[in-house]
Amino acid sequence: MRYSSVVASRANLATPKIPSANAGPRIYSREAVLLSCCIALILLLGFTALVSRIYHMKVHTMADSWFAQGEANMKAGNPSAAVAAYRNSLVYSPEKPLYQLHLAQALVAMGDHDAQAQSYLQVLWVQSPGSGEINLELARIAARRGDGLSDVLRYYHSAIDGEWSENPVATRWQVRRELCEYLLAHGQIRQARIEVTSLADNTPADDSARELAVGQMLLKIEDWTRAQTIFRALLTTDRTNPKYLEGAGTVAFELGQYGVAREYFDKLPPALRDTPEVTRMLEASHQVLAANPYLSGLSTADRVRRAENAISAAAARAQSCIQTQSGTTHSVAVQGALAKMHLNLEQFQRMQKDWNGRNLGSFPDRFDAAMTAVFDTESAAAVACGESQGADRALWLLGKSRSGQPN
């Protein structure tokens, strides 16, 4: 290193010349120095307080301004611009939970930024583990990322039990509904039954929209009885509402109340009635009603005719099914069903004389025995050969309905 540079660096570094005693500051007493220190401290304190106040005002104004810009961008459906604005607001108020939360929400809205959003939310969660809003966002991210059910449930439950500043009862209901939808979408029916039941318990009776939502979820978890109560109650408020009619019709169909179901479906506007699901249920209802020999108001001749048709159909179905399944290996259940069909087929042939038109009309016990064999045969055929169509399906549904099983 050159000498000059060493000298220069020495001059530049912190080796200033120490002032000699003569050149030094005037000597004051310690008391005076201490007094000046105290005065300087007070002045400095006042100055710092003033500067700090101005600074905080300025900084908060800027933070609020960026935040407002972020909010406007979010409302305008531009989450990426909102994220940039929220980030700027956090530069000036880095610890403000509201800004962090909104940034996280904007990141979620951008899509594909769940990890970042989750990071902000987890920090917020540490500060406010009881916040409903934070838990809800974390639950949504966990659900979207496919995290374990326990994590999703934990966050959703924390959100439901958490604090909500605005309209807590309604918000908690909405969060539980969201949880139910998540569970139903992911096939978690057992857990969904618990949540939907809880949702139904917390639904105000005078809120038709929420009652409808609950009713539709009850249909999905196959709680027909409770769903029927809800839809019946809803129909008392509006007898022509297509959604109520559809729900009530579906429940009635599933409960085997085919006449009632047909009645509800018939009241639906054509556009809704023509949907595949409603059409399927309506046709089945018509067929069941047409095949049902137990229908009240039928003459004896009609009842006997329907019973004879049923016996013929069941025998034909059994024969066809046995033929289809012969020569292949089967599971235990199918083997059992086939055996049952064999027995029933034999019974049909053996009882051909007893179960003729005259006997069926005269002896109710023979009538019942014959129909029981029909229903058993259709049920076994459904197990062995799958669900049938037309009259056989009508008989199978009727059998289920008679035995008290929902569809």
Place this chain on the structure above:
Amino acid sequence: MVVGKKPLGTTKLSTTPQEMPAAENEPAVPQSEAIEPDTFARRWEVWTHEIFRMREDRFFLFLAVLIGVMSGLVVVCFRIFIEWVQITLLGPSLAPPVMRVVLAPTLAGMVVALLAIYVFPHVRGSGVNQTKAAVYISNGYVPFITVIGKFVTCAIAIGSGQSLGPEDPSLQIGAGIASLIGRRLRLSTEKLRLIAPVGAAAGLAAAFNAPISAVLFVIEEVIGTWSAGVLGAVVLAAVSSVVTMRAFLGADSLFSVPPFRVARPGEMLAYVVLGLAGGIASLILLKWIGWARPKIKTWPHWTLYFQPAAAGLVIGLIGTKVPQVMGAGYPIVDQMMHGQFVWKVLLLLAALKIFATGVSFLSGSPGGTFAPTLFIGAMLGGAIGAIEHHFFPSLTGTVGTFALVGIGTLFAGFLRTPITAVFMVIELSGNYTAILPVIISTMVAYTISRTYQKVPLFDLLARQDGLVLPSIEEKREMLSLDVEDAMSAEGSIVVEPGQTITTIAKQAEANPGAVLLLRVNPGNWWLLDRDDVMRLAPDASPATTAILAKSKGPLPYLFRDQTLAEALQSMGDWPVLPVISREDLGKLEGIITLAETLKAFRKAPPAE
């Protein structure tokens, strides 16, 4: 040193023996004064008398609080000033307009150069070495004009986007305030030397919002020893400074990272990898500064006018594409801890920041290296964490956690203060969960840096400036020589007071040259005169016991774990001292002589 029968631990080493406690020397206030009118002047006089009646060490503690509060206030103003300059020059957005990004650091660099040349000649550099130089060369003298200069020029440099931080200058500002107060109060030279580190700790603590780290850094880097005389004052100053700062700027941690737990011990390997990367990055930055600085120093003097501006231009040009590298970069670190950047961007940011920090620092722009070190560490940690997550998705630590650990890692590797690095991470994040990974990672980085760069940064800079400041790292790591390195287990005969002279003489004849140590009772040892024993022996009766022979004592005694420096202090004019057991003061473990002590010193390897 323990002498005679004094119980252990009661010997008091006076640091300033010449100074008698003021309370004992101060004349009592005359009774007649007590009935004087109760004026403000009178009350002030009484109060100040009370203050100065304090013992010097208590007064020093009082001063530490005063310095802490003042430093805290000044650092608050300093930080606000930096932000104000930044908003004014670069605008309020994280992505400032291109023209501002290029022009602001360039023009500000010119202003800083002019101020540094014509108005504040000692403001160049970070401030740490200047404070050390003040302590070890200038008797704690830091000119107040430098405090003002550091305040103004650093704020302009950092606020305009130079890749520097406000922490090291805050350290020097604190030291300068302390020095001014100490000089005005006409403290002794010894106290003046001590008071600068007290102010330094206060300044750093307020800048970092981290009192423990500040205290540790000052001890690890500036003072070098855990001196009881100054530790209390340093802690008090740091705490009062942080309390003051928090009153104005809030108590929030610098970074917020979600807590995590290390699920499996094997995950620690991930942090070993981070330690390796951090060690290498530290070496790159150290070597880059160490290589380029002497070369730049040989440039003609007129270039000093343009160096900061040139650095500003380079950083501005980088900033047009990557504005994140400008300034201290704390908001960017916070963002990355929340996973804003992918690993490629993080690596790019770390590399560019290493370059930009080197450029800013080498240009002589006033400003510190702490904040850039934190930035580089965070980016590197985040990148390593993201890469490891890619290959091992089951790792429990988030990218934020790796970034946090990376901060400590680079700090330990670059600034070579590993204990400070560990505590700093905890204080900056308010999060204890990362402690184990931080310890592992910092130790790996520190070892690499220590192995491949023998001289630490601040010592290197001082040597390049032609100064020989004590190397605190060497001092810290120097092996001390203990009594057991020089003592001899043989060559002595323990004599009981009731033992006959004849028996003693026989033992002495059997062991020529052995010293005779008389054990009066445990902890009370005397040196028996061998010649006198031999003289008395021929005519001695069975009643002639050791007590009757000439002896000197009581001897100071030593324990085998005491240092040889302490042994020398105790040695005085004694030819030999007993080394006894701490468990049993009557049990002799060996003896030590001056000749053996000096021999041990000669055999010891020289310091690097």
